[in-house]
Amino acid sequence: MTRNRFIDRLRKHRQSLRREITLPQRHDxxxxxxxPRVSENFYANELWHQMVEVCPVEHYxxxxxxxxxASIAEIAERTNLHEGSVRRILYDxxxxxxxxxxxxxx
Numbered sequence: 714m715t716r717n718r719f720i721d722r723l724r725k726h727r728q729s730l731r732r733e734i735t736l737p738q739r740h741d742x743x744x745x746x747x748x749p750r751v752s753e754n755f756y757a758n759e760l761w762h763q764m765v766e767v768c769p770v771e772h773y774x775x776x777x778x779x780x781x782x783a784s785i786a787e788i789a790e791r792t793n794l795h796e797g798s799v800r801r802i803l804y805d806x807x808x809x810x811x812x813x814x815x816x817x818x819x
Contacts, residue, residue, distance in 0.1 A: 767809035
């Protein structure tokens with residue numbers, strides 16, 4: 714049954730397959746723009762302000778480094794903190810922001 718069904722499908726689509734052509738490869742085509750959209754920038758800035766709002770002043774440098782894309786190890790090295798402490802601080806800030814967003818009016 715499966716073989717017969719396959720043959721039926723092949724016969725049904727044979728004309729379409731004959732008409733298909735391969736599109737030429739364009740090497741001059743530009744890749745999609747990966748710049749962040751305005752809304753992404755807006756929400757990122759809003760989140761940043763919320764994080765700064767709930768974060769103690771002594772951890773601002775840590776947040777700034779994370780925002781610049783530094784890894785946990787790099788942040789620990791630059792701030793002379795243990796990697797576990799950096800993770801705990803970032804987790805604590807994220808938890809506080811989540812709680813703030815949960816209780817914020819929609």
